[in-house]
Amino acid sequence: MSRQLSKLRNIGVVAHIDAGKTTLTERMLYYSGFTHRVGEVDKGTTVTDYLEEEQERGITIVAACVTFPWRDVQINLIDTPGHVDFTAEVERSLRVLDGAVVVFSAREGVEAQSETVWRQADKYRVPRLAFINKMDREGADFYRTLEEIRDRLQCTPAPVNLPVGCGPPHLKDAFRGVIDLVTMRMLEFRPPGEGTEVVCGEIPEPLREEAELWRSQLLDQLSLHSDELTEQLLAGQSPSEDLIRRAIRQATLQYAIVPVLCGSALDGIGVQPVLDAVADYLPSPADIPPVEGIDPKKKTKIIRRPDAREPFCGLVFKIQADRHGDLHFVRVYSGELKQNSRVYNPGKDKKENVPQLWRIQADRREQIERVSAGDIVGIVGLRHSVTGDTLCTAQEPILLESISFPETVISMAIEPESALERKKLAEVLEMLKRQDPTFKARENEETGQTLISGMGELHLEIIKNMLLRDYRLNVRVHKPRVTYRETIQHAVEVTGECRRHLAGQKALPNKPVEFILVGRQKDFNTVGFSVDARGANSLMGVLH
Incomplete structure (x- = not known):
């Protein structure tokens, strides 16, 4: 329409x-x-x-x-x-x-x-x-x-x-x-x-x-x-x-x-x-001035006017995640889009099917057959496209400017009540990530915890309530564990002393030991130490 x-x-x-x-x-x-x-x-x-x-x-x-x-x-x-x-x-x-x-x-x-x-x-x-x-x-x-x-x-x-x-x-x-x-x-x-x-x-x-x-x-x-x-x-x-x-x-x-x-x-x-x-x-x-983009291959500037006779191009600006198929909100900038057609995603270099077009009315939808330049439409059936992606014709591709979002500011650890729900939790978190670009979920390699990140306490509280109420997941949310290591800031020399009794005699070896920085791994300083050969032999002899 x-x-x-x-x-x-x-x-x-x-x-x-x-x-x-x-x-x-x-x-x-x-x-x-x-x-x-x-x-x-x-x-x-x-x-x-x-x-x-x-x-x-x-x-x-x-x-x-x-x-x-x-x-x-x-x-x-x-x-x-x-x-x-x-x-x-x-x-x-x-x-x-x-x-x-x-x-x-x-x-x-x-x-x-x-x-x-x-x-x-x-x-x-x-x-x-x-x-x-x-x-x-x-x-x-x-x-x-x-x-x-x-x-x-x-x-x-x-x-x-x-x-x-x-x-x-x-x-x-x-x-x-x-x-x-x-x-x-x-x-x-x-x-x-x-x-x-x-x-x-x-x-x-x-x-x-x-x-x-x-x-x-x-x-x-x-x-x-x-x-x-x-x-x-x-x-x-x-x-x-x-x-x-x-x-x-x-x-x-x-x-x-x-x-x-x-x-x-x-x-x-x-x-x-x-x-x-x-x-x-x-x-x-x-x-509104014509939308500007670039040719994904030639990297030259292209403009598209808001006209149904122009080649089709649109921008995915929102995804409403659903188990039965995500609903992609698309602003159509030029051309015309029909249901049961194919479009091209130049950012992913993928072709997408468009089986259904929907007029969106809050939580209700009404199916339509076509949509023209200037309108907003919902598409069900896209598999590879995410928020900020461009959709266009494969014959005349154009890549529009994407949408940038702020970085997350707060994180919490989340875990299921039972191991049986771990897989379901991972699937739901992936669904929520597709829907909300400011929500992140990842596994901390060092602690093994699943961390969720968002824009504030209210944001994460609502995510938690959705998991409990809408997806029937029994989860616990708490503060994440913080791992830390200690290291020296620079090379240092100290005197090492060992006190042992051997055959009724006191042994008091006393040798200087130098600690030095020998490498870095993941922003952590690796420390080694050195002593002279004679000191090392005498020290090791006493220790053994």
Whole structure:
């Protein structure tokens, strides 16, 4: 099933933990008609947090992909984890996405992981918009968060809507809606708590002057990137809404500004404008520069445009391991891929069968016959490909840049309760390694222990729980044994003395002995010693 490139959006929702990414995603799915009820993170009923561990802890652990429509646009959305232990999920998602929605808490502002995901988006040149969430909380401050985005993230935020009120309902001036600076209308979301109906009205008179000031600042920013807008402003004309939107889109795709919106995903306020902004301001695959790679044989540079008529190429960015066949997530950059076809992996120099193609909907799938450039698809049946591998046609091969992941930071020893489960444990660990590039498992040759390594204590704790619950393995996890050796740092000479009684007589041989470094093996110094020949003979005679 091919889709019109200009009507496709590949986006990710990224943020610090507990900023409200999954709640925002859940509201988007509900308002688009993808779901018929709003799931809640605290109750474990959201679409994208489908793992039992996610539902119990109330956090996102693995990135989940869903596809849904909004207006005339089809959105491929990836909901990513916010915890630092799972930052690799964000890394590989941003590698293949065209745009991102960065969520901030209006109370906490820019946090540590907010800066991390922002740098990751900068690394892959991903245009983004910001959503300041939790405007209904005590201590929420839209303008303070806006300044933190400007100062700490070194960008140019451009508010496209403003909050009406701030804080929870019991306050006098509670958060109750937003002002759209493009249309200069106030948006209210009814009924309270659901927000399924967007009601447009006049801006209250006490807020009109401030709204006009912020709109003027927005137009000044946009005039730097749109000649047409500049001409209308100089002529004293009021630019049309369509022109303003085109100017915002152009500046966003040039990484010149970051459109900023606000709301409360939990209360259903301000979510529909975020969906409109995704459709209006974030890029389609056709807006992204052609992907670059190299010819695996000639080592020359090649580019592939996002066009179904180009030779096929795609990148494996995630693997969902399964006993019945791994599901490979692939971003298709060019050409077209059909089920029951063959592709080439230039990195492994292997040909792969593609027996099945799947449209991924979190933990559900629907089979499709073909997929075209710009889309994201799941493939079942690949045998040799891993995360970061390129897939292409054998006739016109191309090798794309792979995905790099950070090194592990913590290790633990793991062992089965019985020897009968040792083989099963090894198989499951291999499966988990294919699924998670930041998880390592190896056997320590010196201690004989099986060591598992990850990005943090939470990462390894969740791995252990998966082994116990999902794979029914009785395992023990504990601190690894540490082996060490001692050696001298440099050559040294000492006097050796031996006291023995022989035939009623005291024997006191006393000879100098020199200890020297005679070699190195595996970063360990091998030590030898020497004495002169006469001393050695007398010393050995006494010892024997």
